[in-house]
Amino acid sequence: MNRITTRRVAFNIHVLKFAQRTLCSGAGAKLPGSDGDQSLTGKHEFPNNVPIYDVAIVGGGMVGMALACSLASMPLTKQLSIAIIDSNPALLSGDRINKEDPPDPRVSTVTPATIALFKGVGAWQYIEEHRHAYFDKMQVWDYTGLGYTRYNARDINKEVLGCVVENKVLHRSLLSCVQNSALQKTIHPVRLSSMILRPSSSSHHGDLAKLELSDGSSLYAKLVVGADGSKSRVRELAGIDATGWKYPQSAVICTVEHMEQNQCAWQRFLPNGPIALLPIGNKFSNIVWTMKPHESSDRKSMTEVDFVKEVNHALDSGYGPHPQSQLFGGGDVFSWLPANMTKSAYENFEIPPKVVKLASERMAFPLSLMHANHYASKRVVLIGDAAHTVHPLAGQGVNMGFGDAFSLSKVVAESIAVGSDIGEVSLLRRYESERKPANLTLMAILDGFQKAYSVDFGPLNVLRAAALHGAQYISPLKRNIIEYASGEQRFPLFS
C-alpha cells in the first residue's frame, strides 16, 4: 500500500496560479502521485493544482503572526504547513525598521504574562533589538482630585509592570521569528473573498475548508484561523454572530516628547474619557486620549502647539485639582488591616512630565466593544480582535489576542498528539472554553470602568474616589489588581 508521493515545499512569496478545472472524479485521493499515506507535513497538491494547507491564518497582523510563531516553536506542530493570507505589503517587504525614526503612534502595552509567552517561543529577543520601554510604576487618578492610586511592580515583587512596544516592532519581530524557523509557510498577499465550509459531493477533498482569494486562486485548509481584526471577514463568512456596542468615544493617539525620560505610566480619567501617557523610550511617550468623537476630529486637526497645550492641560492643570497626597493622614482609615502595606501606598502623588513637543501625526479611531458569540465552529476559529475588541483604557486588548494565539497553538498541539483532525470542533471548543471566560471577565471589568467613569455625578464621583483609595491602601486588593492586569492571574480576586 505504498504510494509514492511528491512533496513540494514553498518557503517564500509566490502568487498562486489560477485554479485549473479538471474533470477528475472523486478518485483524486487514490491517484499515484497524490497523497496516499502522505504525512501531515508538506503542502499537498492535487491534480487540479489547488494546494492544501494544514492551517490557513487569515490576517497576518500581530496576533496572526504570534500564532504562526507559536506553532513553529512546538515540536508537535512545527511540521504543519501554514498559509498566511494578508495583503499587507509589510509582510513581504523585508524592510528593516529604521531605529532613528521617531516612535510610531501605534503602540501596545505588553503585560508580563505576554512577555513570558514571547520568551517561551523565542520571539522576545527580536523585540529587544528595537526600541521598547519597560515601566515599573503607574499612577491613576481622575479629574475630581479626590483620590489617586500608584502601582509599583515591587508590590508584587516583580521588576516591571509591563513593556510598551510599537506595533510595527512587535509585528516585525514575530515575522522574523517565523521566518527564521523551519516552519513551512506561504504568504499569500491577497485578501480572502469567500470560503466554502460545507462538504460538497463533487469535492474529493472531503470536508476541508476551501478559501477563495481575491486574485482568483484558491486553497484548501484543515483549519482556518480568523486573525483579521475587528471587521473580520472570516467571522462574517463563517456566520458567527457578535454582540457589542459602540462607545460614544473615539481615541486620539500620537507620540510626544518630554524634556527628560519618562518611566512611569500615567492615566487620568477626565469627564469625557481617560488620557494615558505611556513611556516608549528615549524621552518619548505615547498618548492615548479617549474623548467624544467631535472633540477627536477637532483635536486631530488643530495646530501642534495648541494640541500640546491641550495635552498638558488634560494631564495636569485642567479639569480639576490635583489629588492630595496622603489624604486622611496617610491611610489611617485602613490601619486596621494587617501591616503588609505595599510600597506604593506610601508614594506621593506626582505630576506627570510636561509634554514639550508632538513627535508624530495624530490618529483617531472610534471605540467599541465587540465579542463574538462563538470562537469556534467547524474548521474555523477566531483569535484576537476578530473574536473580541475592548476599550483601550487598560491596555489589554492585544494581550488578550496574544493569549488567544498561544492558547490555540497549545490546543492544536494537543489535537495532533491524539491524532485528531485539527479542524475538529470538539477540540476547538477546548480553546474556546479556556479563553472565553477569561476574556469575558476582563471585558466586563473594562466595560464597567468605562461606564463608571463616564458619568459625572457627585455621589458617584465620591464612590469612585473611595474605590481608588481602597485600591491604593488596601494592599491585598492592590496586589490582586496588579497581578490580574499583568496577566499572572486568570480571574480577579479569586485565584
Add this chain to the structure above:
Amino acid sequence: MFRAKTIVFSSSTMASKLLLTRLRTLTRPSNPFKNPNFEAQTLIQIRQYSDPIDPAAPPTPAIANFNRASKSSLNETELEKFSAIAETWWDAEGPFKPLHVMNPTRLAFIRSTLCRHFGKDQNCARPFEGLKFVDVGCGGGIISEPLARMGASVMGIDAVEKNIKIAQLHADLDPITSSIDYRCTTAEKLVEEQRQFDAVIALEVIEHVANPSEFCKSLSELTSSSGATIISTINRSMRAYATTIIMAEYVLNWLPRGTHEWSSFLTPEELVLILQRASISVSPFE
C-alpha cells in the same frame, strides 16, 4: 511462555466510559468473535436491545463470509438498528457523543503507553511510523483514524458491514486516513490468515464475547512477539452496576434495558488471568 505485553485499561473509574462502551456496542453485533461452540444461554447474556433475542430462532448473520468462528447472534432487526445508528458514528453531537468526548483521553493513554513500549519519541507528530496496528471491533473508525494520523498502518476490522462502509467513507475524506485497511471480518479469521501486528487494540469488545479466553488467544496470536495488546472493558463492580445498568438503562434511559449483562463484565484480576493463560504478559498499568 509470555509472548507479548499487554496493557490493561480498566474503565471502572470513568462513568462516561461505561456509557461509551454501551453505545459502541450498539453498532456491533453481540458476539463478533465468538467461540464456535457457544451455548444458547450466552445469547441471553449478550442481548443488545430490549427485544429479546429468541433463542429458538436461528441466528441469521446477514454478513457474508463468516466461518465457523463467527456465528453471531445478529438478526435482521438488529442489523437494521445498527444500520440506522451507523450513520451517526461520526456525528459528534449524536448518540455517540460520549464516545467522541472520551476519545481524546483514550488516545492520549494509548499514545503514551505505546510510545513507551516501542521506545518512540512522544514529541514526534507521527511516532508510530512503520508500525502495523489492528483495531478489532473498529466500529466507525474513531480509534483507527487517529492512529493512522499518528503514523501507523492500521487495519480496522468489524463484523458489521455497515460500520465498515461508514468507516471507509469517512476515512476517504482525508488522504492520510484513506490508507486504513477496513475489512468486515473477525479476529479468528485474521489468525487463520496468519496475520501479525505490532499492536492489537480491542476496545470495548471483550465484554461482548462469549468466550473471553478464546478471544484473548486470538488477540495473542495476532500480536507479534515484541508487540502489544491493548484491551479496554468495564469493570464488574457495584459502581459499574449502578452507573451503566441502573442509571443509564433505567433512570436516564440512555440505553435500552437489557443492553448490558453485569455478569459478563470482567474484573481487572480476571482479565489479567485470562490474558496470562493466553500467553500474554501483563504489565502493571498506572
